[in-house]
Amino acid sequence: MIRVIYLIAALFIFSCNNRQAKISNRTNSDTLPNKQSGENFQILIGTFRGSAQRNYYGKNPPDSLNVKWKIHLGIGKSSSYRKNGNQYWQGAGWTGQPLLTLENDSLYLYQGSLDHNLKKFRVSDGKLIWEYKFDDVIKGTGTIFALTSESDLTRKYVIAQGSRRGYGTTLSSKYAFSFRAISAITGESIWKFNVRQTQSFSRDADGSPLLINDTLYAGFENGVFSVMDPLRFNDKLNYTTPLIIKEINLFPKAPNRSNIVIESSPVLLGQRIYIAAGSGSVYGYNLNTKTIDWVYPIGSDLDGTPAVSNDSCLLVPVEKQYIPGNGGLLKLNPNVEPENSVEWFLPTGNKNFLDWAGGIVSSPAVNTLYEKINNRNLAVVSGIDGYLYLIDTDSINASGKVKGFDNSRFFNSPVIYDKYKIGQSISSPLIIDDIVIAASYNGLYLFRVNDELKLMLTDDFRTTFEATPIVYDGKIYIGSKDGFLYCFGN
Template sequence: MRYGFVSLILCLIFMEPIQAGGKDSLINSTFLGGPGRNVYGNRAPDRLELQWSFYLGEGETTLSRKAGNRTWKGCGWTGQPLLVKTEDTLYIIQGAYDHHLKKIRASDGELIWQYAFDDVIKGTGTLYASPDKDQLIILQGSRLGLNKYLDHPIITSYQAIDYHSGKALWKMNVPFFASYSRDVDGSALIVDSLAHLGLENGQFIVFDPRPEKAEMRDGFLQPRILESHRLYAREDTRSHGLNLVTESSPCLLGDHIYITSGSGHVYGYHLKTRQIDWDFITGSDMDGSPVVTSDSCLLVTLEKQHIPGKGGVMKLNPQKAPDSSCVEWFLPVGNAAVAEWKGGIIGSASVNDHTRPEGYPHIAAVNTLDSLLYIIDYKNTQTYKVLGPDSSTWYFKPVVLDSVLIGPSISTPIIVGNRIITAGYWGIYLFEYSPEGRLKRLDAQPFGCEATPVVHENKVYIGSRNGYLYCFGN
């Protein structure tokens, strides 16, 4: 294995609840569960019976000066619930389109507290256990602010909230760069007590989340930012315009942090040199987060944008040079006009590495805009090649074990044991897969969803665009 020592220990830790200090245990502490973005829960149910529903509400958001405001309901992409067990009680941390971050009791959907942001909350937060104090902090992003625009001097679209009290600890003024966004959708990655995060302004930052280290800037308390690195090349402004947005969450592999960018790059940041030293160019907008596989590679998803070829999912070996030689395989998927998208994959890939049953293959799963759920044997390829996203480079194609129609989706499927829970605009589905990778549908619930679910103890928690957060299970 190519895992560095720190990465290996973190991946092993994230397979079990983490004691945050005092009475709190972190069950799902960040988007897709851990530093490899590849842990999704412990035990999946065998049916989707409704246990409870909670109305998240609705809220206005500003699209632009020209387009004006819109009202959105529930929660959207990525929107995965965070889970914390305090003493013997499980709680959900959920951002919503009514502008509020909410703490909800998982047993019955009872609201404990809510805190108002300046705009709708799309992305998943990260739970940070302070190493110096018995304090659990939620690091959460939002859109830039209702009735605010890119040129506004103060955009506090990233904030730290105390988990127990629901009170703000600091706010970050996200600066304006060449990108057309100052939102924050990504989930921070915690390494050695520091937070690493990609912002939609096109910057990758390293900062100290501890409130006692915060500084007064712009008239209010802000976290201390230690580093800032640009996630686009200057020539990208010609090919991508202002679409230089980073919406993904970084992952940890060995001594590197990897992150995908809307500018068309997969970047590798070296934790020792504190520099970006690996840069693979796909050319496409990439919204999904890179996912670490058991053979120390990365799965990255590509939208159909800014490229002559198709979008899809690609396996990269970052131990190789950042050129075509590092591509283990590429699976192109169909074009489909959904909202502003033209095809490809918006969400992240998922893998079964942490809960793979004995005798089952190492699989990856992806949802596509052209309505399919794919199950892939990510360690094996076909003998033939397919055209890559640039329509000129040929790559091996992976072995596709099965695919099934689920409707257009930007959500990420999650794999727990031999079960897959996946969602999209047609509904949420529960599948079982065989040792041969064949899918069998066990249950479904019909409601439109963009968010990613999470599983714990035979329960599925997921938010929808109809306004509700749901708990399903046995």
């Protein structure tokens, strides 16, 4: 365990809102925790990181990690993309976050599984309510939403979920139905979407889409950002699929690599949707003009989903791959032109682990919607270097600038209050009030942040995690690579 000492004299504070805005980037209150409800159905945690700003993780975390129940999710077979043959996966992968609803006073979890099935469980006893079989393993996190103009309840509450491209499906296959809409009530199929072939090496769907005014926004691993109408269907095809309103390739016309996948989830901030793309840039899609009008180039394979900070900036995870400098966490101010948008950069250590060389694959968590410790705006993020970082999103370390991800420019860096060795991680941590929950390939860790802003370990549970947890009323729910979906509590 390594602790970094915080020197109060070595910082100053600034806000992204102090800059002149080209477009409003204020957080819309109606897009915070997506608690749509009606007909005894309430969406409590309905998308990756709980809100359109990717900054809600649940409420009332427990004080310990006792196993209340665990459910075996099963084993699935998938094709290996890097070598010939098959892989057998079990449990839940990356990002693999459960979703949560309240129906007739009972809580229900929705979990994508590596056994190819999307499953719905009753929380009180772990009973399987339904499961729907996809064509391949499910790694990512879906989105549950309510279609306001739909009168049929079984089609009104929908979960849009992605998977790998399909076992036995190749890049050149006519169809890859790796994105589907399922009734959250009955588990029946509503429609399926063909992720078409591009110059990308993948046709998977990992990210969690956004629904805004009955329009669905999603990025896919073919590198395409798609805007679709989930209430209208293309009647020219022999299968039911939503009407495509617009498609934008988030990669150059002649990309210099086939890794141009979009694995992150879109983020709503003001009148733009931002998405981090594997082609190496953060793109801003203007909802008014329906065009990409803001682009910040980084160059690396951007896997993790950005989070919106308290001052309406983007905290962007940066993987080490393809860049000369270190990966880490980048704070961008989308209120200004891209070339002037870097507020700070947190470099993390280089570390060869599995397919990664360092940087950050997980998504950061911020305490914007939670009780502040010493009135500080905090973020936590886990790195491939094995550390969990606790930082101040507003405060700059005055001891000097750090070399940037391009290994040439120098940027401000944030104050690091603490960092803790949890082991290599691609799971996204949580911060809820003074509690931090982080998972890694070594296990699940529960911390309390004290008044000195140090991470105090209170409990841990050892097994292997890639997925992201959620919290609700004294329970933690998370899927593991050991094959099980866990419920932890006091």
